[in-house]
Amino acid sequence: MSVQEVLPLGGVAAGQSGQVRADHLLVAEMVKPGSKVLDVGCGDGDLLQLLEARGIDGRGIELSREGVNRCVAKGLAVVQGDADTDLVNYPDDAFDYVILSQTLQATRQPKVVLENLLRIGHRAIVSFPNFGFWKMRLQLLIGGHMPRTENLPATWYDTANIHFCTIKDFVELCDAINVKMERSVALDLYGRPVPLNLPWWVWNMFGEQGVFLLSRGGGK
């Protein structure tokens, strides 16, 4: 697996803004054409549109009513729901992939959510902001305040993100609940993949976000 295999991605329609998010492109590339996908926390449906343009049968769950209605008005199959409470309603093995894009850190029980993703889907694709990113570390170390970035501008008291983790933390969680990492990509501040032949600590330092393709481990 090389960076060059990952990007660039041909034949993908751009979202309404004309700009496709780098992590969306990466996620879309990880999904095999023709599969059935559930996007948990699908926002305005940009990723789902990207996936449907590639012939993927996509469904979505979104917490905000405004987000849901915008998705449905785009013709997407999206329902209002909460990753923490509504994933239990889905049967085992219902999807080929379940995607949790930039949402894990906003769930109340990330571990339970992750377990549910891999119960419902044969594979899960999870992306999240890396709290081990050097800019984050620097703000806490030098500035002495909770980190805020362009992508995460909220203050500590009004953020929806209640369970931040680092890439290292996430890898440890996957090990603890017997989840296999099939592919791992760290993206830098500009959405470019961090070179893969570097050690983990470099990813954890220079990856602004991590994107992981996960499957069920072979049992302990």
Next chain:
Amino acid sequence: MVGVKSIPSPAISADDRSHEVDHPSSLVAHFGAEQPLRLDCGVDLSPFQIAYQTYGELNADRSNAILICHALTGDQHVANVHPVTGKPGWWETLVGPGRPLDPDRYFIICSNVIGGCMGSTGPASINPATGKVWGLEFPVITIPDMVRAQAMLIDRLGIDTLFAVVGGSMGGMQVLQWTAAYPSRVFSALAIACSTRHSAQNIAFHELGRQAVMADPDWHNGGYADRGIHPHRGLAVARMAAHITYLSDAALHRKFGRRMQDRELPTFSFDADFQVESYLRYQGSSFVERFDANAYLYLTRAMDYFDIAADHDGVLAKAFAGIQTRFCVVSFTSDWLFPTSESRALVHALNASSARVSFAEIETDRGHDAFLLDVPEFFDISRAFLQSAGKARGLNGGGD
């Protein structure tokens, strides 16, 4: 002594009833002895007729048909002037050129439900066996019976698969019954402000309405038609009570508040001092002009009996197992008759069946009736859902 004005009598006479009931200003499909309608109560209804309206043209491969299912007191006159009231069709906000259900694109069908009183066989129709109005001799019908009759009509029209089945309230119940009973014949389903079962509270309100009708001395155990009268007072009270459930506290407050009707001060009587009273009386008296009291009893009963899960071992998801139909479920925030929680239960069952479902809750203070009103967000969602389904169905122009 306080002044009391009772609800005015309808402007039309009881004789006007028979015309639309037996000879409707609609297309009529007749089903003879060879094609009885097998009812849930065990009776074979035969002969019977279904009155229906269509809008638009059926395309060459018969793939663009949409069936609209009407609500409790609705009828087949979706998008044309009503033959009795002279008012516009009840869903002209949604159905018409340039609207989400566009007759230039789709072949739109709406039939009067079996048990109704606008031309399909019901308690107000003449029983051919006796030559008299059916009245309470008419067998009790259910939502599945209504859908079974619609399926016979669709067969008659030479349509195998409906592109969409669309309806709100009791119409939404029929939509869900269609998908449960004939999943392969429904490509997409738009179920609005409805539920897979009638709640205890809703059954209670229906019972109140029925008791109001039956308490009217003109009801005569359902035999009023033979006497050339109609229990319009009881039916009007039933309608007034029901109408409150279609609105919301906020909408009533916004529309009427505590404002007085054509007066400054209270009259210290039981006259309609308040605008809201006057409005309700108008709703009651205009309703009885176009609706049959016994039909109201039968149709409310059909809704009460509705419970899809009960027909599937109590597990709702079983009703939709393996279904390929594309669903769009819509609820309204201020609807307390069919609250969002009912739609959410449906969506959970559809998710458990891995069905393709969209679900939107629309913010409005207009209560259950919002599905009949001008709510742009609801129209946008309906339009996008049908366009997306049209694209999947390969309908020309479905994807624009």
